[in-house]
Amino acid sequence: MSTELYLVYLATVVILLVAPGPMTLLTLSTSVRHGHKKALATVLGSNLAGLVLMLLSATGVGALITSSPALFELLQYGGAAYLLWLGISAWRSRPEENLESGFRYRDDATAFGLFRQTLMVGLANPKGLIFFAALFPQFLNPAKPMVPQLLVLCSTFTAVDFIVLNLVAFGGCQLANRLCSTTAQKRFNRLCGLTFIGLGGAMAIA
Known part of the structure; x- marks a missing residue:
């Protein structure tokens, strides 16, 4: 691959x-609720799903799946249902009490659980x-x-994905400092919930 073509990619x-x-x-x-350290598990889950x-x-397995309408729809609706469940869970998530000393990250989720959750979301979308x-x-x-060309394409995509999502995680940590009231937390949870529900609905009907 030429340098010019690689830069386009x-x-x-x-x-x-x-x-x-x-x-x-x-x-x-994840970064808003649990901090950057646990959000890193989400980033790695996205990276692995992409890989x-x-x-x-x-390897052609993707072509086999997409050539089978029944299997493709099963994966599509399964992924949509999972996103809808995430949306409902986020909507119903209870905010912390008012915090005078600043926002406190939750400890009700493990890094492995967050990694597995993100991996499932990534793999459940057959459009990938x-x-x-x-x-x-x-x-x-x-x-x-x-093989060498695919290694370059895959490694580049994964590296950019890692960098972009880490920047998002850092941004979430900064946003967390502004969510020191139950009202602000509730609005954020419901915004995330509606977005997940919208993404799930779009996946189901696309």
């Missing part, structure tokens, strides 16, 4: 990952398979070995 990935989506919202809400989808797409199957061929040279 890099710019494309940055634009795609900066756009808000389920992983961005999960990272933001798995890229691997499936590259279509996305990578459509994106990668635009930057591959069939006259050259595929």
